[in-house]
Amino acid sequence: MSKPPAESSPVSPLEPDGATVRRMGMRILDKLADWVDGTPGRPVLRSDGSARAARRMVEPAPEEGTPFPGLLARVMNEVIPVGLDPASPGYLAFIPGGGLPHAALADLLTGVVNRYTGLWRPAPALVGLEVAVLRWMCGWVGFDGPDAGGILTSGGSIANLCAVVAARDHAEVDDLRTLVAYCTAQAHNSVLKSTRTAGIRPSQVRTVPNDARFRMDPAALAVLVAEDRAAGRVPFLVVANAGCTPVGAIDPLGALADLCAAEAIWLHVDGAYGGAFAMTARGQEALAGLDRADSITLDPHKGLFLPYGTGAILVRDRARLQRSFTVQASYLPEPLVHPDHWDFADMGPELSRPARGLRIWLPMKLHGVGAFRRALDEKLDLARVAWRRVLELPHVRGVAAPELSLFAFRIEPPGRDADQVTRRVLREVGKMGRVLITGATVYDPALGASVFVARVCVLSFRTHQAQIDALLEDLSMAIERVVASG
Numbered sequence: 393m394s395k396p397p398a399e400s401s402p403v404s405p406l407e408p409d410g411a412t413v414r415r416m417g418m419r420i421l422d423k424l425a426d427w428v429d430g431t432p433g434r435p436v437l438r439s440d441g442s443a444r445a446a447r448r449m450v451e452p453a454p455e456e457g458t459p460f461p462g463l464l465a466r467v468m469n470e471v472i473p474v475g476l477d478p479a480s481p482g483y484l485a486f487i488p489g490g491g492l493p494h495a496a497l498a499d500l501l502t503g504v505v506n507r508y509t510g511l512w513r514p515a516p517a518l519v520g521l522e523v524a525v526l527r528w529m530c531g532w533v534g535f536d537g538p539d540a541g542g543i544l545t546s547g548g549s550i551a552n553l554c555a556v557v558a559a560r561d562h563a564e565v566d567d568l569r570t571l572v573a574y575c576t577a578q579a580h581n582s583v584l585k586s587t588r589t590a591g592i593r594p595s596q597v598r599t600v601p602n603d604a605r606f607r608m609d610p611a612a613l614a615v616l617v618a619e620d621r622a623a624g625r626v627p628f629l630v631v632a633n634a635g636c637t638p639v640g641a642i643d644p645l646g647a648l649a650d651l652c653a654a655e656a657i658w659l660h661v662d663g664a665y666g667g668a669f670a671m672t673a674r675g676q677e678a679l680a681g682l683d684r685a686d687s688i689t690l691d692p693h694k695g696l697f698l699p700y701g702t703g704a705i706l707v708r709d710r711a712r713l714q715r716s717f718t719v720q721a722s723y724l725p726e727p728l729v730h731p732d733h734w735d736f737a738d739m740g741p742e743l744s745r746p747a748r749g750l751r752i753w754l755p756m757k758l759h760g761v762g763a764f765r766r767a768l769d770e771k772l773d774l775a776r777v778a779w780r781r782v783l784e785l786p787h788v789r790g791v792a793a794p795e796l797s798l799f800a801f802r803i804e805p806p807g808r809d810a811d812q813v814t815r816r817v818l819r820e821v822g823k824m825g826r827v828l829i830t831g832a833t834v835y836d837p838a839l840g841a842s843v844f845v846a847r848v849c850v851l852s853f854r855t856h857q858a859q860i861d862a863l864l865e866d867l868s869m870a871i872e873r874v875v876a877s878g
Contacts (some may be wrong), residue, residue, distance in 0.1 A: 405457065413504075416460055417500075419460070419461065419464055420464065423464060423468050424493070424496075427468070427472075428493060431477075431479060431480060431481065431854065432480075432481055432854070434473075434477060434480065435477075435825030435826075436476070436477050436480045436482045436483050436485075436822075436825060436826070436827060436828040437475075437476055437477070437822050437825065437828050438473055438474055438475065438477075439474075439475070441474070442474050442475060445470060445471070445474045446474075448470065449471070476828070478491065478852075479491035479852070479854070480828075480852070480854070481852055481854035481855050481856065481858075481859050482826050482827035482828060482855070482859050482862060482863075483827075483828055483852055483855075484827055484828060484829050484848050484849055484850060484852075484855070484859070484863065485828045485829055485830040485847075485849070486637075486830055486849065487637060487664075487665045487691075487694050487798075487849055487851060488694070488849060488850075488851040488852040488855075489693050489694065489699075489700050490692075490693055490694070490696065490697030490698045490699060490700075490852070490853060491697070491698075491699055492697050492698055492699070492755050492853065494754055494755040494758055494759075495698045495699050495702075495751040495752070495754065495755050496699055496751075497754070498750040498751045498753075498754040498755075499699065499746075499750075499751055501750065502518075502746065502747040502750050502751075503746075507747055508744075508747075509522060509736060509745060509746075509747040509748075509749070510735070510736055510737040510742065510743050510744060510745050511724070511725060511735045511736075511737055512728055512733045512734060512735055513725055513728075515747070516733070518747055518749065518750070519733075519734060519736070519749075520732070521749045521750065521753050522544060522736070522747070522748065522749025522750075522753075523541075523732065523734050523749075524749075524753070525544070525749045525752045525753050525756070526541060526542050526543070526544065526704070526706070526749075527540075527541075528756070528761075529542070529690060529692075529704055529706060530542070530706055532668075532670050532671050533663070533667060533670050533682055533683060533688050533690070533706060534670070534682060534683025535683065535688075535706055535707075535708055536683075537708065537709075538731065539708070539709045539710060539711065540706070540707065540708055540709070540710065541706070541707060541710030541713075541734065541739070542704055542705050542706035542707055542710065542713070542739070543704070543705060543713070543736045543739045543740045544692075544702065544703065544704050544736075544748040544749060544752075545703040545704060545705060545740065546701050546702075546703060547664075547691060547693065547700070547701065547702070547703035548580065548582060548662065548664030548689050548690075548691045548703050549582035549585065549586070549703075550703060550705075550740070550741070551664070551689040551690070551691075551703045551704060551705035552580070552582045552583055552585075552586045552631075552660070552662060552664075552689050552705075553582075553585075553586040553589055553590070553741070554687075554705040554713060554716075554717075554739075554740050554741070555586075555631075555658075555660040555687040555689065555705055555707075556573075556583075556586040556587055556589075556590045556592070556629065556660070557586075557590050557716050557717075558658075558687065558707065558712045558713055558715075558716045559573075559628055559629040559658035559660060559686070559687070560590050560591070560592070560628065560629070560716075561712075561715060561716045562628075562658055562712055562715075563626060563628035563629075563658075565626055565628075568591045568592065569593070569596070570624070570625050570626045571592055571596055571625070571626050571628045571629075572596050572597075572598060572620045572625045572626065572627050572628065573587055573592060573596060573597045573598070573627075573628065573629040573630070573631065574597075574598050574600050574613055574616060574617070574627070574629070574630045574631070575597065575599065575600065575608075575630070575631040575632075576599060576600050576601075576602045576606075576607075576608045576633065576636075576643070577599055577602065577834075577835060578602065578606055578633055578636035578637070578638050578639065578641060578834070579631055579633065579636070579662070580636070580637055580662055580664065583597075583631050583662065584597060598616050598620070600612055600613045600616060602641070602835075602837075603837070604837040604838070605641060605792070606636065606638075606639050606641035606792060606834065606837075607633075607641050607642065607643045607644055608632060608633070608643040608644065608648065610644060610647040610648055610650075610651055613630065613648070613651060614651055617651070617655055617657070627655060627657050628657060628658060629657065629658045629660060630648060630651075630652055630657055630658070630659050630660070631660050631661075631662055632645055632648050632659065632660070632661045632662070632685075633661075633662055633666075634661050634662065634663035634665075634666040634667050634679055634682060634688075635663065635665040635666020635667075635669075635795065635796050635798065636662075636665075637665060637832070638800070638832040638833075638834050638845075638847070639791065639792035639798065639799075639800040639832070639834055639845065639847065640665070640666070640792060640794060640795055640796055640797070640798030640799060640800070640847075640849070641792065641795060642666060642678055642679060642795045642796070644681070645661060645679065645680065645681030645682055645684070645685070646680055646681030646684070647681075648681070649681050649684035649685065652686075653684075658686045658687070659684070659685045659686050659687075660685065660686060660687045660688070660689070661682060661685040661687070661688045661689070662689045663679075663682065663688050663689055663690055664689050664690065664691035664694060664703070665691065665694055665695070665796075665798070665849075665851075666678075666679065666695070666795075666796050667679070667682070667688060667689070667690040667691075667695065668690060668691075668692070668694065668695020668696055668764075668768065669695065669768055669772070669796050669797075670682060671761065671764065671765050671768060672765055672768050672769050672772065674769070674772055675768065675772075675796065678795055678796060685708070686707065686708055686712075687705060687706065687707045687708070688705075688706045688707075689703070689704070689705055689706075690703065690704040690706065691703050691704070692704060692752055694851060695768065695851065696752065696755075696764060697764070697767070697851075697852070697853040698751055698752060698755070699751065701746075701748075702748060702751060702752065705740070710734075710739060713738075713739040713740065714727075714738050714739055717737075717738055717739055717740055717741065718738040724737075767853050770856070771797040771850045771851055771855070772794075772796065772797055774797070774850045774855065774856070774857065774860050775794040775796070775797040775798065775799060775848070775850045776794060777857075777860060778799070778848055778850065778860045778863060778864070779793060779794050779799045779848075781860075781864050782799075782801055782848070782864070782867065783801070785864075785867060785868055785871060786871060786872075786875075787803050787804055787805045787813075787871060787875060788801050788802070788803055788804075788871075789801060789802050789803075789804050791834075791836060791838075791843075791845045792845075797849060797850040797851055798847060798848065798849040798850070798851075799847070799848055800832070800834070800845040800846065800847045800848075801845065801846055802814050802843065802844070802845050802846065803817050803846070803871055803874070803875075805875050808875075810843070810844075811843060811844040813874055813875070814831065814844050814845065814846050815831065815844060816874045817846065817867070817870045817871055817874050818830065818831055818846055818870075820866075820869075820870035820873055820874060821863075821866050821867055821870045824866045824869075824870070826859075826862040826863075826866055827859060827862050827863045827866060829846055829847060829848050829863070829867075830846075830847060831844055831845055831846050831847060832844070832845060832847055833845075848863065
């Protein structure tokens, strides 16, 4: 065996030695350790001086370097503190992200070794690790067949895009203008982005009415499908929600699966928020029928508490993804045929991609699935407690009860504009700094009109009973102030 070339001193600062990397790494880890310990005491939202802070970042590219300690201090003191803190235990807004430190350390490892995982051959063990993670996820949602699979993506948006493209190609039509997709008004905006990107015009996406619980109405869907078939159009895709973003509603997945099976329509379930709850007994009950979908979107950077940039598209038959995304080139190896050797580049739009599997594998192996299941069960419990206590506050009307860990309500004092009052209350709560909740505009069947609602989403792994108590205290105080101020 030939010897590697003799090492020489680096001639470029781009080639630091191990000692230099260790010193820089320890500085970063020391700062991050302090940041983690200080997380509970920081305000959830820091917006003062945000425009000024952003302007300070606009500067010419430097010709010469700057010492690392000063750069690190600038990032930690001037960049990171400004804006929303989704890693805060009081972050109950939008759909909370995660930020598990263990996953971030896994990213540091994969970033430095920089293995390529778009194809199996360059990093077979690392790809095999990611395949194992995907099979775990398939098992959690009930995709137990040997052909099930998928890929890890940057998030739910790309996962939804992969599903739309696979469904489009599965329809096998020559004229894309004949295709019709169906979703409710509660569908995530990435669904419409995905259909547009896949060549489906907005006029080809029909909005299905929902029931009083914001769920897709299967009978109304059947009517629309029949109308479209009679007009010579081709229904090809139904996108159902497993916990919609505005109010957390879960569509009747079993009934929709029945209809899609009878009509030969691809059923995609957007479970970016709610899909991970399938790991729990209560989640499995709420998500009954999830296992009958053709494809499912999951966002581990939501329900598994991982850093942003961790999504997944799971399919009952991974050959359907391969059919849509396999494109051969003379400079690439021949496709693999072994069932355990997956080329992720042939199942999604990315050829170059980060090694995403380790950020899931390491926390799961370190703590076990049970730790994640218990955390999700805690969020289910906290959401129900919060819902009951919020309804006890003056002038509050519940709009959507928690099917999982998200609920919606309004503040409706007599003779006042409830939309305006609700918005003002949210701003007051945010100013207090302990918790943050946000709102959405939805069509409220109880009023027969579109209204603004406040939403609480309990999903951070750091959120516990203390934060729910703070929410109730601050919300009560905010309602009192806003109502008294007229």
